[in-house]
Amino acid sequence: MSLDKIIILISSVGLIGFIYWFFLSRRPDDSPMVTTAAISVSGGYSPSVTKVPVGQPVTLTFxxxxxxxxxxxxxxxxxxxxKDLPLNTPLALTLTLTRPxxxxxxxxxxxxxxxxxxx
Ligand SMILES: [Cu+2]
Known part of the structure; x- marks a missing residue:
């Protein structure tokens, strides 16, 4: 095997490893459980994942x-x-989710x- 093929092989393996690490190391489920959350809406939602308990009223403020x-x-x-989200006006949604x-x-x-x- 020539040197350039070895380099390509090593870099492909490295790239695949990186892709796996990148996607699998993200665990959105690790977020703490909350009953109130302030979600800022700017170029997306932050936080984008909110974990809440089933059967309890929770308030999400966007x-x-x-x-x-x-x-x-x-x-x-x-x-x-x-819902409409007027600019710079918090919208509170109170929900009780009955199913996980x-x-x-x-x-x-x-x-x-x-x-x-x-x-
Ligand atoms: Cu859009």
Whole structure:
């Protein structure tokens, strides 16, 4: 095997290793369980994952500071929630999730995503 092939082989193995590490080392489920969360809406949702207990009222407060009209609408399809997020005006949503699971939410154009994990 020539030297350049060995270099390509080593760098491919390294790249694959890096890809595995990059994706598998991210554990969004490690987030702490909360009953209130402040989610800032600016170029996405931060935090993008909120873990909440099942069967307890939880309050998520969304505050949009990004003038991008794309983020104006907040949609949680599984809960049939569709809300407007006026700029710089916190919107508090109080929910009681009765079933464990992942409840994704997204902006009006389905470009930015977040999720609520009920456990
Ligand atoms: Cu959007």
């Amino acid at each position: 505050t949009r500071t990004d003038p991008n009209p794309c983020l104006e609408e907040l949609i949680i399809p599984d809960l049939k929630i569709k 699971g992942v409840y994704p939410f997204h902006c009006g154009m389905n470009m930015y995503h977040g999720k609520i994990i009920a456990v």
